[in-house]
Amino acid sequence: MSDTILDIRNATKRFGGLTAVNEVSFTVRRGELLGIAGPNGSGKSTLFNILTRIPFGPTSGEVWFDGQRIDRMAAHRIAAMGLSRTFQxxxxxxxxxxxxxxxxxxxxxxxxxxxxxxxxxxxxxxxxxxxxxxxxxxxxxxxxxxxxxxxxxxxxxxxPRVLMLDEPASGLTRPEISVLEALLLKINATGITVILIEHVLSLLMAVSERLVVLNQGALLAEGPPSDVMKNPAVIEAYLGTRAA
Ligand SMILES: Nc1ncnc2c1ncn2[C@@H]1O[C@H](COP(=O)(O)OP(=O)(O)OP(=O)(O)O)[C@@H](O)[C@H]1O
Ligand SMILES: [Mg+2]
Known part of the structure; x- marks a missing residue:
């Protein structure tokens, strides 16, 4: 059995003249908890849409789920195969x-x-x-x-074999976020691969084994959370200023 459960290859989504997701490629390992970060409008939710085809698939590019190409499949078939999402x-x-x-x-x-x-x-x-x-x-x-x-x-x-969560911590209090943190780890420990989009960086850093950062629709950085968050390009994307 391959170590890779999801393989996203050059995924692109255009809305008229706007490229919301631009040639994004990365893989998700079976059983991992992968965090996705990025400023507002960077294409995170659109990426979830592309993967699940709820409500739309990519304009171009390929998505492979456990060795099967799914980017042209009907959304309910993708869900039945074990790719499940929540909404922002x-x-x-x-x-x-x-x-x-x-x-x-x-x-x-x-x-x-x-x-x-x-x-x-x-x-x-x-x-x-x-x-x-x-x-x-x-x-x-x-x-x-x-x-x-x-x-x-x-x-x-x-x-699901892969659970995709779009900003589950938004609107929660600090104590509730701590409860959510334990819940996400528990779900992941049952063997479900988790992909977490989150603006609450403390939560993202606490639970993610690996981070992917999007900026303006493109993949900006990928790797261990502490390394990624030290990356000057990531700091600049978040703060809008060049890192010292
Ligand atoms: N259905 C749509 N039609 C047109 N433009 C869209 C559509 N959905 C998203 N966009 C645009 O695509 C870009 C990426 O949006 P997306 O919602 O994926 O960002 P995001 O990273 O999830 O942002 P946030 O952190 O605010 O949730 C934005 O410019 C957004 O306005
Ligand atoms: Mg979003």
């Missing part, structure tokens, strides 16, 4: 309970019975340590952290 903006169904919300996600790409859906939803909610007393509540009554748990559970219920 919380997505919720106001009329559904927490458990039903995760159950809806489980219907995507899988033909489960109603009972199996419920069991799958409960298992995913257990994994993210969602309060059992709140699972029958409407999602509108949940806190910000509980909504994040719900979103992560909705991605986990697909039984």
């Amino acid at each position: 903006k919380d997505v919720e169904f106001p009329d559904l309970t927490a458990c039903e919300t995760v159950g809806v996600a489980a219907t995507y790409g899988k033909g489960l019975s109603r009972r199996d859906l419920r069991d799958a939803a409960e298992a995913a909610l257990d994994l993210v340590e969602f309060d059992p007393g709140r699972r029958a509540m409407p999602t509108t009554d949940l806190s910000v952290y509980q909504r994040k748990q719900l979103m992560i559970a909705s991605a986990l219920v697909m039984d």
Whole structure:
């Protein structure tokens, strides 16, 4: 079995005259926790869109998932193969309970019975340590952290081999970010490869084995987090000033 689970080759996404992701190539190792950093608008979320084809694939370039080319595949097939994502903006169904919300996600790409859906939803909610007393509540009554748990559970219920998280720490308090940090490490320790986009650099540095930095759609740096964050080009991209 190859060590590489994802191989992104010259991925490019254009919106009219704007190149949001520009010839980006890197690989993701099986089982690793890879962090993705970059200033606002650098193409991080677009990269997740390209990989999952939710809602669109690349303009050009190739994506290989566990030895299979997926950049022309239907999004639900990619999800069923085990590539699952969360979104930067919380997505919720106001009329559904927490458990039903995760159950809806489980219907995507899988033909489960109603009972199996419920069991799958409960298992995913257990994994993210969602309060059992709140699972029958409407999602509108949940806190910000509980909504994040719900979103992560909705991605986990697909039984992914690769879990991609887009800024899960945004809007959370410091103590909540610490809880999220432990949760991400726990999920990764179950054998799920994790790709984490995050602006909260303390979290990114704490959990990532490797970092990829994007800037203006291009790959700016890649490597061990402490090395990458010392890279003058990365400092300049973040602070907008040349490093001394
Ligand atoms: N659907 C779209 N149509 C047109 N332009 C888009 C679309 N999605 C993203 N863009 C543009 O592509 C560029 C990259 O956006 P993207 O959302 O990938 O950045 P990001 O790194 O995720 O930023 P942030 O940290 O703010 O979430 C931006 O200039 C953005 O305006
Ligand atoms: Mg984004």
